[in-house]
Amino acid sequence: MADYIFNVARLLAQTSGQRRSVDVNAPPEAMDVPELVGSLWGTAQFTRLSDAVLVTGRMRGLARVPCARCTDDVEFELVFDLNDQFVPRTDPVRGGTLDPGDRWLLDPGHNLDLCDVLAEGAISALPPRVVCPGQCKEIWDDQSPADRPLDPRLAPLERLRREMLYEDGESHG
Numbered sequence: 586m587a588d589y590i591f592n593v594a595r596l597l598a599q600t601s602g603q604r605r606s607v608d609v610n611a612p613p614e615a616m617d618v619p620e621l622v623g624s625l626w627g628t629a630q631f632t633r634l635s636d637a638v639l640v641t642g643r644m645r646g647l648a649r650v651p652c653a654r655c656t657d658d659v660e661f662e663l664v665f666d667l668n669d670q671f672v673p674r675t676d677p678v679r680g681g682t683l684d685p686g687d688r689w690l691l692d693p694g695h696n697l698d699l700c701d702v703l704a705e706g707a708i709s710a711l712p713p714r715v716v717c718p719g720q721c722k723e724i725w726d727d728q729s730p731a732d733r734p735l736d737p738r739l740a741p742l743e744r745l746r747r748e749m750l751y752e753d754g755e756s757h758g
C-alpha cells in the first residue's frame with residue numbers, strides 16, 4: 586500500500602488511547618496541489634479515540650511559487666501539523682452508520698487515506714506572497730505595501746470587494 590494510506594482495522598479493535606506511529610511519504614501526484622515539487626513526508630501518530638482515530642504529526646515538503654516581484658520561481662520548505670479525526674463508516678462496536686460530522690471517513694476496509702488532509706495542510710501552509718531572497722527581498726521590503734503588486738490569487742477577491750463597494754455606494758446614494 587502507498588505510504589499515505591494505512592489500514593487501521595487493528596487499532597480500531599483496541600481500546601481508547603492506544604497509539605501507533607507511521608512514516609508518511611506522499612508523492613506530489615497523490616495531491617492536487619500544483620505548488621508541490623516533491624513528496625510530503627513526516628511521522629504521524631494515530632491515536633485510538635472512543636469513536637475515531639486521531640491523526641497528529643508534523644509534515645514537511647518542498648513547494649515552488651512565482652516570486653511576487655519578478656515572477657521567477659522560488660522554492661521553499663513547507664511545514665505544517667496534522668490534527669484530524671477519521672471515523673469508520675460503520676460503528677465497530679454497536680453497528681449502524683456513524684455520522685462523521687466535520688471529520689473524515691475511513692474507507693469500508695478501514696483504510697485511512699491521508700491524501701486529502703495532506704493537500705489541505707499544504708495549501709494552508711502556503712504563504713500568501715513569496716519573494717526571492719536577495720535583491721527582490723531588499724526591494725520588496727523598501728516598497729510600501731500599497732505599491733506592491735497584488736497576489737494574482739487574490740485578484741478575484743479584490744475585484745469582488747470593489748464591486749460590492751461600488752454597488753453599495755450606488756444604492757445608498
Ligand SMILES: [Zn+2]
Nearest residue numbers: 652655717721
Ligand atoms: Zn524575485
